[in-house]
Amino acid sequence: MNYEDMEFFxxxxxxxxxxxxxxxxxxxxxxxxxxxxxxxxxxxxxxFSTPYPHTSWRLPWIHTAFxxxxxxxxxxxxxxxxxxxxxxxxxIVFGGDGGTSDIGFQSLSGMxxxxxxxxxxxxxxxxxxxxxxxxxxxxPFGAWTSTTQVGPSxxxxxxxxxxxxxDIMAAHRIPYVATANPAFLPDFKAKIQKALxxxxxxFIHTISxxxxxxRHDPSKTIEIxxxxxxxxxxxxxxxxxxxxxxxxxxxxxxxxxxxxxYLKPQGRFRHLFNEPEKIKEIQRMVxxxxxRFEVKS
Amino acid sequence: xxxxxxxxxxxxxYAAKLARVKVIPAYPITPSTLFPEKxxxxxxxxxxxxxxxxxxxxxxxxxxxxxxxxxxVRAMTATASQGLALxxxxxxxxxxxxxPIVMAIGNRALSAPVNIWADQQDTIAERxxxxxxxxxxxxxxxxxxxxxxxKVAENENVLLPAMMGxxxxxxxxxxxxxxxxxxxxVDEYLGEKKINYPVLDPEKxxxxxxxxxxxxxxxxxxxxxxxxxxxxxxxxxxFKEFEKKFGRRYSKVSGFMTDDAEVILVTMGSITGTxxxxxxxxxxxxxxxxxxxxxxxxxxxxxxxxSITRNAKxxxxxxxxxxxxxxxxxxxELVASYNKEKRKPRILDFIMGLGGRDVKIENxxxxxxxxxxxxxxxxxxxxxxxxxxxAVKEVEGSI
Numbered sequence: 001m002n003y004e005d006m007e008f009f010x011x012x013x014x015x016x017x018x019x020x021x022x023x024x025x026x027x028x029x030x031x032x033x034x035x036x037x038x039x040x041x042x043x044x045x046x047x048f049s050t051p052y053p054h055t056s057w058r059l060p061w062i063h064t065a066f067x068x069x070x071x072x073x074x075x076x077x078x079x080x081x082x083x084x085x086x087x088x089x090x091x092i093v094f095g096g097d098g099g100t101s102d103i104g105f106q107s108l109s110g111m112x113x114x115x116x117x118x119x120x121x122x123x124x125x126x127x128x129x130x131x132x133x134x135x136x137x138x139x140p141f142g143a144w145t146s147t148t149q150v151g152p153s154x155x156x157x158x159x160x161x162x163x164x165x166x167d168i169m170a171a172h173r174i175p176y177v178a179t180a181n182p183a184f185l186p187d188f189k190a191k192i193q194k195a196l197x198x199x200x201x202x203f204i205h206t207i208s209x210x211x212x213x214x215r216h217d218p219s220k221t222i223e224i225x226x227x228x229x230x231x232x233x234x235x236x237x238x239x240x241x242x243x244x245x246x247x248x249x250x251x252x253x254x255x256x257x258x259x260x261x262y263l264k265p266q267g268r269f270r271h272l273f274n275e276p277e278k279i280k281e282i283q284r285m286v287x288x289x290x291x292r293f294e295v296k297s
Numbered sequence: 298x299x300x301x302x303x304x305x306x307x308x309x310x311y312a313a314k315l316a317r318v319k320v321i322p323a324y325p326i327t328p329s330t331l332f333p334e335k336x337x338x339x340x341x342x343x344x345x346x347x348x349x350x351x352x353x354x355x356x357x358x359x360x361x362x363x364x365x366x367x368x369x370v371r372a373m374t375a376t377a378s379q380g381l382a383l384x385x386x387x388x389x390x391x392x393x394x395x396x397p398i399v400m401a402i403g404n405r406a407l408s409a410p411v412n413i414w415a416d417q418q419d420t421i422a423e424r425x426x427x428x429x430x431x432x433x434x435x436x437x438x439x440x441x442x443x444x445x446x447x448k449v450a451e452n453e454n455v456l457l458p459a460m461m462g463x464x465x466x467x468x469x470x471x472x473x474x475x476x477x478x479x480x481x482x483v484d485e486y487l488g489e490k491k492i493n494y495p496v497l498d499p500e501k502x503x504x505x506x507x508x509x510x511x512x513x514x515x516x517x518x519x520x521x522x523x524x525x526x527x528x529x530x531x532x533x534x535x536f537k538e539f540e541k542k543f544g545r546r547y548s549k550v551s552g553f554m555t556d557d558a559e560v561i562l563v564t565m566g567s568i569t570g571t572x573x574x575x576x577x578x579x580x581x582x583x584x585x586x587x588x589x590x591x592x593x594x595x596x597x598x599x600x601x602x603x604s605i606t607r608n609a610k611x612x613x614x615x616x617x618x619x620x621x622x623x624x625x626x627x628x629x630e631l632v633a634s635y636n637k638e639k640r641k642p643r644i645l646d647f648i649m650g651l652g653g654r655d656v657k658i659e660n661x662x663x664x665x666x667x668x669x670x671x672x673x674x675x676x677x678x679x680x681x682x683x684x685x686x687x688a689v690k691e692v693e694g695s696i
Contacts, residue, residue, distance in 0.1 A: 035499045039364070040506075050507035060497040063506035064363050064390050071357035075320060075364025075372070076497060078348035082319040082370055089499060107360065110353030 003033040013056040014048040018211035018218025020225060021045050021123050023182045025094060028121060029059065031192040036090040037076055038062070041069035041099030044130040044210075045123065067103040069093045070111035070120060077116040090119065090196055096208075097124040097138035101165045112172040112201045119195045119202045122165065125210035133213040137163040140233075141285075142278055143268045145213070150271045156278060157271060161285075166239075169203040173242030176202040178250075180236065183226035187236055187250050194238075207234045215267025227262040229253070232286045249293055256290065259283045303475040305468035306331035308436045309375060309401035309461065311475075312443035314345045315483040316399075317490075318373045320365035322350035322358040324380060327413045328465040329403035332375035355380035359387040359398070366396040367505055369496035371447065373398065377465065378405035378419045385423065391458045392427030392521065394506060395494065397450035398458040400428075401443060404566065404617075405465040406652040414653020415464040417566060421594075421618040421626045427521055429459035429528055430595040434569045436473040439463045441545055442592070444483060448535040453493040454527040464567040464617075465653065478543055486542050529596050549598035551590050552605050554580060558587030560668045561609040561642075563602070563627060565591040566617065568649070568656045575661035586665060591627065599634040606631075609642045613668040617650045624648070624679040643671050649682045 008029035015022050021044060029036065040046045040063040049056040050063070064072045073093045080086045095104055100122040111118060127145045128134040135145040140162045144150050148158040170177040175198045178191045188206070195202040209225050211218045228234035229251060236251040259282050263269040272278050303311065310332050313321060323333035339345035348365075352358045358374045365372040376384065381402060391398055406416035420430060431446055433439040439461065446459035463469055495503040509517060536547040553573055555561055564572045569590045579586045589605055591598065606612045616625020623629060628646035635641035647664050650656040660682050667680055 037368075037497050037499065046506075047508045050504055052507040052509040052513055055504040055507060057504050058502055060499055060502045061504045062364070062367055062497060064360055064394070065386060068357060068360035068387065071322075071352060071360035072364040072367075074350060074352070074357070075322060075361030075366075076368050077364075078320045078322070078350050078361065079365040079368035079370040079372070082346075082348045082365075083368075106353060107357045110357055113353070114350065 004030050006030065008034065008036070008058045009049070010056045010058055012054075014051060015044070016212055016218070018209070018221045019044070020182060020208040020210070020221050021125070024121070024123050024206050024208055027182060027185065027189060028092065028192050031189055032090045032092055032196060034059065035088055036092055039069050039073040039076065039091065039093045041093070041095035041104055042066035043096035043099050045094055045096065047130060066099050068107050069095050069099060069104060070118070071107040073118045074111050074114065074116050077118055086117065091117065093118060093120040095120065095122055096129070097122060097126060098128045098136045101138045101163050102136050109172065112169060112174050112203070115200055117199050117201070119204065121204045121206060123206050123208035125208045125213060126162070127210070127213050129210045129213045138165065142272050142282060144271060145268070155271065155275055157268070166203065166205040170239040170242050170244065172201070174201040174203065175199070176238065176240055178204050178238035179234065180204050180206045181225055181229050181234060182206065183222045184229060184236060184251055191238065191250075213268065216265050220265060224262065224265055227257065230257045231259045231262040232256040232290050233259060233262055235289065252293070256286070259286055299477055300474050301477050302472045303436055303440075304331060304470050304472055305433070305436045305439045305463045306375070306401070306403065306470070307335050308440040308475055309443050310335035310339065311477055312440045313347070313373050314339055315478060315480060316371060316373070316444060316447050316487055318347055319370035320348045320350065320362065320372045321374060322352045322361035322365070322372070323374050324352050324355045324358045324376065326355065326377050326380040328405055328469040329375045329377045329380070329401065331469065332401060355383045356387055359384045359391060362398045363387070363391050363394060363396050366398050367394070367497050369492045369498070371490045373400065375401040375403070377403035378407055381419045381423060382407060385426070388423055388426035388428060393517070395456040395521070395524070396458055397447070397456055399443060399446045399450055400458070400460045401439070402460050402462040403465045403469040404462045412652040413465065415467050415567070415617070416651050416653065417462065417617040418619070418651070420460060420462045424595055424626065427457060427525065428595065429457055429525070429593070431459065431461045431593055432566045432591065433461060433463040433468060434567055434590065436463070436468055436471070437475050437545070439468060440475055440477065441539065441543070441547065444487065445535050445539055445547065447487055448538070449528060449531050451490060452531045455524050455531050456494060457521070457524050457528060462566065467567040482542055486539065525596050532593055547592060549591070549593040550601045550605055551592065553588040553590070555587035555589060555605055557585055559585040559610045559672065560665060561587045561589055561606050561612050562661065562664065563589045563591065563606070563612060563614045563631065565594065565627060568615065568617065571656055571658060572615070572661055575658045575665070578658065579662070579665060584665070597630050597634070602631055603634050603638060606642060607638065610672045611668045612642045612644045613647055613664050614644060615647050615649050615664070619648050619651070643676060645671055645676060646679045647682050648679065654683060
């Protein structure tokens with residue numbers, strides 16, 4: 001059945017203009033349909049969608065805390081099993097990068113290891129945006145955040161690399177792991193659809209621009225997220241059962257654009273343009289990742 | 298009703314089975330590990346139908362229990378000490394979301410220094426978490442109070458989670474004969490879990506755990522406070538109904554030789570047995586001494602405690618916990634309970650048995666001696682029993 005003309009995430013929520021999170025949620029739920037229970041980790045999404053007594057959720061929705069969305073979902077999975085209602089209800093978790101890669105990683109790993117029939121979607125805005133743009137393990141190399149300040153002694157911003165959370169989830173050998181980008185909507189929808197058709201734990205890592213934290217014009221959200229993939233910085237792929245040898249690239253850029261095109265319109269990378277060798281380093285890392293997929297001409 | 302030789306942890310596992318708990322997420326921790334082990338065994342043997350979730354932490358255990366309870370099924374877990382402390386955040390969420398979860402606790406000391414033995418600091422530290430608290434004296438009580446906990450927690454005027462504490466090792470690991478009720482009787486007592494609150498159901502979507510602003514938060518907290526007040530009479534009713542069905546009598550506080558007592562000891566948990574024995578011995582010597590056992594600590598049985606201790610000259614409270622900077626928790630709350638009274642007995646606090654230190658008859662005799670002398674003249678409010686005061690003073694200096 002197709003639910004694309006139905007809305008399960010109601011308008012009128014309090015997300016910033018240009019926030020990508022509602023786009024992700026809206027489309028994931030259109031694919032999932034009405035027989036879905038949603039679990040939400042603490043974060044922007046939870047706050048802007050449920051200002052009591054209002055709610056944007058036209059589906060059953062629960063939030064308990066920051067680090068335990070996967071555990072809460074595990075309990076729902078077990079309860080549905082116990083009452084014989086497991087087969088026809090989807091359980092989808094939405095967590096930000098902090099609630100997933102950092103503080104929620106333990107419960108996520110536990111959920112994956114125990115084999116719960118849950119789709120976990122991480123919307124990755126690459127910092128703790130809800131508390132005001134603090135760095136997370138998912139913040140990219142070279143990004144300014146409010147806790148990776150840029151100054152004469154620290155010209156780079158974040159000095160560490162982004163945690164490869166989707167790889168780590170694939171290493172759990174769960175049935176399905178993918179990266180997705182709402183700027184590539186058909187691919188995004190196909191991945192949600194595929195994930196929900198598979199039993200067991202599934203993990204989708206979606207890029208999710210935050211206009212406030214990334215410092216770009218709210219009208220540029222889709223454009224910048226598209227550049228993330230077109231420059232090869234955020235490749236789109238899927239891996240089944242942890243078999244890295246069979247990774248499937250679902251969008252192959254004909255000619256990858258230079259990383260500057262993605263970095264330039266974002267205020268969080270502005271300082272890098274005083275450090276051209278750092279931009280070269282980012283380009284080198286991206287090239288290295290792609291080397292095994294691109295045939296040298 | 299078969300008699301079985303059960304450890305405390307097995308008593309609570311059988312209670313879970315008899316209550317037909319549907320989801321049991323748990324994480325091992327001494328001294329409550331035998332609970333998930335027994336549950337796993339009962340399920341493996343086909344004696345129990347439930348989903349057992351061997352989660353990766355206590356934090357996740359309680360989070361999963363909330364997920365299950367929010368889906369409308371009976372959920373239970375067990376833990377102790379550090380595990381309970383790790384759950385701290387989630388305890389408030391469970392009660393704030395009004396989830397009638399039941400949890401068995403092996404009461405154990407908190408680190409540091411690390412110690413696995415009996416102590417009630419773990420649950421006392423969570424007294425403000427909005428959970429109902431029961432304390433067992435025996436393994437029979439551990440089983441019975443766990444069943445009663447479900448009855449109270451699920452009452453539609455309450456809908457609060459409940460914990461049932463039993464002292465580490467002394468109860469959790471010690472075999473005692475336990476009368477295990479018939480399934481039919483428990484089914485009649487508890488009934489099918491009534492879904493008397495909204496649950497996660499795609500047919501009737503509802504939002505749980507919304508973001509609440511100052512204009513509503515306080516009112517929601519107030520409703521939680523009222524629910525705990527309701528629990529007072531609901532617990533009394535649950536005790537009465539239990540007695541009618543199973544013949545065993547419970548009350549929030551129970552007295553032993555208190556009628557003419559000039560000195561009354563107040564205890565909670567497994568150390569009550571030794572106190573009762575001491576009172577018996579002292580009575581033989583003609584001492585006017587009695588004992589009050591606390592079975593329900595949250596909601597605090599204010600009126601009951603005042604009414605049973607008001608005619609004594611001295612009340613000697615035994616606290617197996619301490620709040621540095623004041624004293625023991627039961628002492629503090631008993632003193633506060635006398636706020637509206639014109640006259641009150643002298644109330645003394647005795648910190649005893651921390652970290653599994655044995656509480657013996659001679660210790661209680663010492664308590665009695667101090668309490669008796671306190672009838673008149675000066676007295677010391679907070680008394681530590683059976684500690685090496687000299688050795689500690691050498692390091693820390695005197696007060």
